[in-house]
Amino acid sequence: MTISNRVRNAMEDSSWVRRMFEEGEELKRLHGAEKVFDFSLGNPELEPPPSLKRELKALADHPVIGMHRYMPNSGYSETRRLIAQFLTEETGLPFEEKHLVMTVGAAGGLNVAFKALLDAGDEVIVPSPYFMEFKFYIDNAGGQLRLVETNEDFSLNLMAIEHAIGKQTKAVLINTPNNPTGVVYDEKSLEGLGRLLKKKSQELGRTIYLITDEAYRRIVFDQFKLPAAFHYYPHALRVTSHSKDLALPGERIGYVAVSPRCEAVDEMMSALIFANRTLGFVNAPALMQRLVAPLQRNSVNVREYEEKRDLLYQALRSFGYQVVKPQGAFYLFPKAPIEDDLTFIKALQAKRILTVPGRGFGKPGYFRIAYCVARKVIEGALPGFKEVAQEYGLRPADA
Amino acid sequence: MTISNRVRNAMEDSSWVRRMFEEGEELKRLHGAEKVFDFSLGNPELEPPPSLKRELKALADHPVIGMHRYMPNSGYSETRRLIAQFLTEETGLPFEEKHLVMTVGAAGGLNVAFKALLDAGDEVIVPSPYFMEFKFYIDNAGGQLRLVETNEDFSLNLMAIEHAIGKQTKAVLINTPNNPTGVVYDEKSLEGLGRLLKKKSQELGRTIYLITDEAYRRIVFDQFKLPAAFHYYPHALRVTSHSKDLALPGERIGYVAVSPRCEAVDEMMSALIFANRTLGFVNAPALMQRLVAPLQRNSVNVREYEEKRDLLYQALRSFGYQVVKPQGAFYLFPKAPIEDDLTFIKALQAKRILTVPGRGFGKPGYFRIAYCVARKVIEGALPGFKEVAQEYGLRPADA
Numbered sequence: 001m002t003i004s005n006r007v008r009n010a011m012e013d014s015s016w017v018r019r020m021f022e023e024g025e026e027l028k029r030l031h032g033a034e035k036v037f038d039f040s041l042g043n044p045e046l047e048p049p050p051s052l053k054r055e056l057k058a059l060a061d062h063p064v065i066g067m068h069r070y071m072p073n074s075g076y077s078e079t080r081r082l083i084a085q086f087l088t089e090e091t092g093l094p095f096e097e098k099h100l101v102m103t104v105g106a107a108g109g110l111n112v113a114f115k116a117l118l119d120a121g122d123e124v125i126v127p128s129p130y131f132m133e134f135k136f137y138i139d140n141a142g143g144q145l146r147l148v149e150t151n152e153d154f155s156l157n158l159m160a161i162e163h164a165i166g167k168q169t170k171a172v173l174i175n176t177p178n179n180p181t182g183v184v185y186d187e188k189s190l191e192g193l194g195r196l197l198k199k200k201s202q203e204l205g206r207t208i209y210l211i212t213d214e215a216y217r218r219i220v221f222d223q224f225k226l227p228a229a230f231h232y233y234p235h236a237l238r239v240t241s242h243s244k245d246l247a248l249p250g251e252r253i254g255y256v257a258v259s260p261r262c263e264a265v266d267e268m269m270s271a272l273i274f275a276n277r278t279l280g281f282v283n284a285p286a287l288m289q290r291l292v293a294p295l296q297r298n299s300v301n302v303r304e305y306e307e308k309r310d311l312l313y314q315a316l317r318s319f320g321y322q323v324v325k326p327q328g329a330f331y332l333f334p335k336a337p338i339e340d341d342l343t344f345i346k347a348l349q350a351k352r353i354l355t356v357p358g359r360g361f362g363k364p365g366y367f368r369i370a371y372c373v374a375r376k377v378i379e380g381a382l383p384g385f386k387e388v389a390q391e392y393g394l395r396p397a398d399a
Numbered sequence: 400m401t402i403s404n405r406v407r408n409a410m411e412d413s414s415w416v417r418r419m420f421e422e423g424e425e426l427k428r429l430h431g432a433e434k435v436f437d438f439s440l441g442n443p444e445l446e447p448p449p450s451l452k453r454e455l456k457a458l459a460d461h462p463v464i465g466m467h468r469y470m471p472n473s474g475y476s477e478t479r480r481l482i483a484q485f486l487t488e489e490t491g492l493p494f495e496e497k498h499l500v501m502t503v504g505a506a507g508g509l510n511v512a513f514k515a516l517l518d519a520g521d522e523v524i525v526p527s528p529y530f531m532e533f534k535f536y537i538d539n540a541g542g543q544l545r546l547v548e549t550n551e552d553f554s555l556n557l558m559a560i561e562h563a564i565g566k567q568t569k570a571v572l573i574n575t576p577n578n579p580t581g582v583v584y585d586e587k588s589l590e591g592l593g594r595l596l597k598k599k600s601q602e603l604g605r606t607i608y609l610i611t612d613e614a615y616r617r618i619v620f621d622q623f624k625l626p627a628a629f630h631y632y633p634h635a636l637r638v639t640s641h642s643k644d645l646a647l648p649g650e651r652i653g654y655v656a657v658s659p660r661c662e663a664v665d666e667m668m669s670a671l672i673f674a675n676r677t678l679g680f681v682n683a684p685a686l687m688q689r690l691v692a693p694l695q696r697n698s699v700n701v702r703e704y705e706e707k708r709d710l711l712y713q714a715l716r717s718f719g720y721q722v723v724k725p726q727g728a729f730y731l732f733p734k735a736p737i738e739d740d741l742t743f744i745k746a747l748q749a750k751r752i753l754t755v756p757g758r759g760f761g762k763p764g765y766f767r768i769a770y771c772v773a774r775k776v777i778e779g780a781l782p783g784f785k786e787v788a789q790e791y792g793l794r795p796a797d798a
Contacts, residue, residue: 002606002662002663002666002667003515003516003663003666003667003670004514004515004516004517004518004521004540004670005518006518006519006541007514007515007670007673007674008666008670010673010677011669011670011673041469043468043469044468047462047464047465047467048467053459053462056459056462057459057460059459060452060455060456060458060459060460061456061459063446063452063455065446066446067649068446068447068646068647068648068649068650069442069443069646069648069649070440070442070648070649071649104503104651104679104680104681105679105681107679107680107681108679108680108681109679110679111678111679112679115403115406115539116402116403116406117402117403118403119403119404119405120405122403133676133677136677137677137679140514140539140677140678140679141403142405207401247467247468248467249467249468249469250466250467250468250469250470250682250684250685250686251467251684251685251686252503252651252680252681252682252683252684252685263401264401264402267401267402267407268401268402270410271402271403271406271407271410274406274409274410275406277532278409278532278535278536278539279510279539279678279679280503280504280506280507280508280509280510280511280536280539280678280680281503281506281507281651281679281680282503282504282506282507282651283649283651284651285649285650285651285684285687286649286650286651287649287650287686287687288684288686
């Protein structure tokens with residue numbers, strides 16, 4: 001008896017991811033890191049916008065007394081006030097600072113939300129393919145993950161969701177823009193989902209919550225305007241972070257925003273704040289709360305991601321890969337030409353291209369490409385993608 | 400059905416703390432904040448040392464490319480290397496960076512340690528009085544808190560610990576210097592505890608872990624040298640933070656260090672890193688990891704706390720209060736002159752003095768004074784402490 005059996009089992013379940021990672025490291029040792037095209041991790045290569053660097057310098061030059069102390073567990077009042085103002089402008093809803101809890105990134109925010117909501121055995125419905133960490137987050141709070149299929153283009157399958165809802169359902173979690181598919185859910189989808197959740201909540205005589213993981217919210221392309229779930233359903237929690245829009249993933253700064261129209265919203269906020277405290281986060285990092293507060297309208301140059309998507313998407317299509325053109329995040333999720341995604345990504349590895357098999361997202365037969373990398377990594381990998389396509393007999397698509 | 404029932408019940412259990420806090424806020428509204436002597440929270444009034452401000456300014460002036468990105472879930476290699484070097488100098492044990500996980504403060508570190516260690520129903524033995532958040536942290540991982548008495552001077556009662564150890568015992572958690580008592584455990588106590596845990600581990604045929612919460616490690620007085628539990632027991636985890644020594648509580652930066660001699664240490668580290676990732680911390684805040692790395696030998700001016708302890712301790716004794724003279728942290732934990740600590744702290748409140756009743760630490764009949772406040776707050780409160788002592792018939796002690 002050493003470590004927790006539960007943790008040992010969970011680690012074994014996910015140990016093939018570790019194996020992938022280690023094989024990638026081995027490749028880099030063999031060939032040199034610059035000869036390996038690493039699309040395996042969503043660790044953005046962009047730097048934070050200049051506005052953030054200016055804010056940091058201003059604070060370092062003129063430190064504020066008490067700026068590293070504890071503040072309320074929900075975060076600085078001023079930070080929450082500015083975000084509430086931003087949300088009100090976006091949605092037209094009367095957001096106030098009391099509707100916000102600053103969190104240790106979106107991962108922290110999701111753990112806080114699940115802790116606040118779930119009792120043992122409560123189910124959370126998640127469309128698949130999905131970010132597999134969700135499973136651990138739900139399990140941490142004693143809940144059960146219930147996966148449902150999406151449509152072929154990875155859009156929401158409302159029938160599948162309706163079918164999965166039962167007396168154990170406490171929440172539906174959607175991730176838009178989506179990891180791993182890059183797909184965003186449009187107004188029609190969210191409207192339909194809102195209508196469905198209203199109907200089912202009424203039928204079952206209790207509220208089903210809608211949690212939206214919007215960590216990639218600002219990374220959208222083609223002038224697409226990401227709709228707010230808040231418009232279509234009152235019992236909605238938005239979990240997001242500044243990891244992607246301000247390129248601060250290592251700093252762990254995000255928030256949970258609850259609709260002002262949510263049932264018993266004050267009790268909900270108390271539960272979220274209690275969870276933030278007792279899960280050991282205590283509060284979101286103080287300095288980062290201060291830095292991001294005035295930068296709600298700032299973001300990295302999203303156009304750079306859009307250009308990389310275009311480059312890679314068009315090339316993969318031209319090589320014959322089947323791939324949905326995504327409108328957000330920085331992932332492509334093509335179909336592997338054979339069922340066994342693990343064998344296929346090893347063929348890519350042989351060309352020094354690192355990707356993640358679809359089974360890492362609950363969807364064998366596909367693979368994920370994280371293109372938040374330098375353009376030259378994408379360009380360098382294209383010949384390898386092409387050669388593997390030819391090996392597997394893919395036929396170039398019409399231009 | 401709205402929030403989790405479990406969370407609702409937990410919030411109700413601790414709602415009297417909230418009531419204290421709200422009554423304090425009401426007092427401040429009535430009399431003005433400067434007329435209220437607030438000893439309720441352990442939120443240090445000291446600023447970080449100048450060395451930290453210099454490091455921050457240097458980084459803001461010369462940002463390092465990639466300094467806000469993800470790094471390994473265990474934290475920067477360089478930060479862990481420097482801390483390992485510091486621990487090796489302190490203990491003589493061969494610490495390496497692989498024995499460390501950087502965490503979101505000590506609260507994050509404790510949650511990570513419990514998650515890595517505990518299966519449902521596993522017990523963690525904790526000497527009381529104790530920091531009541533421990534109960535939530537243990538519960539988060541499905542474990543059970545088992546309290547044991549301390550001696551009258553709040554030193555470890557090894558017989559009580561021995562009596563409590565059984566087949567469900569997975570770990571013993573000690574907090575030194577202690578919140579709420581300020582007491583530190585000396586070499587003899589730790590040696591005795593180490594011997595006991597070795598004996599019982601052998602008897603029971605499995606390892607009992609020793610977790611030391613050392614968040615106040617650097618805040619010790621009277622030239623006391625805090626001994627390292629690592630010397631007395633191999634299966635030991637130290638959880639600490641830079642909240643107190645570098646006055647960064649809002650920044651959430653700490654670490655878990657595991658003894659190089661711990662059984663199956665590599666598996667333990669994997670479990671801790673897995674827990675750090677999947678509990679939603681992901682990693683300790685990047686910028687703070689960089690800032691604290693070279694400051695392992697720096698700290699706030701501990702002498703200031705020592706002077707405040709002396710001032711308050713001597714005054715309280717002279718008014719007739721029974722109080723153990725603590726050698727660390729920034730708390731005093733006097734006996735209330737009546738059994739009902741809640742009634743007594745209300746008498747102090749009538750003098751605009753805010754403290755926390757002992758029942759908030761599992762020890763009714765006492766009260767906690769957090770003296771990490773400006774000297775003038777202590778001086779301003781002395782007349783009130785004296786008047787209440789007289790009201791309750793305490794007799795001034797001999798000088």
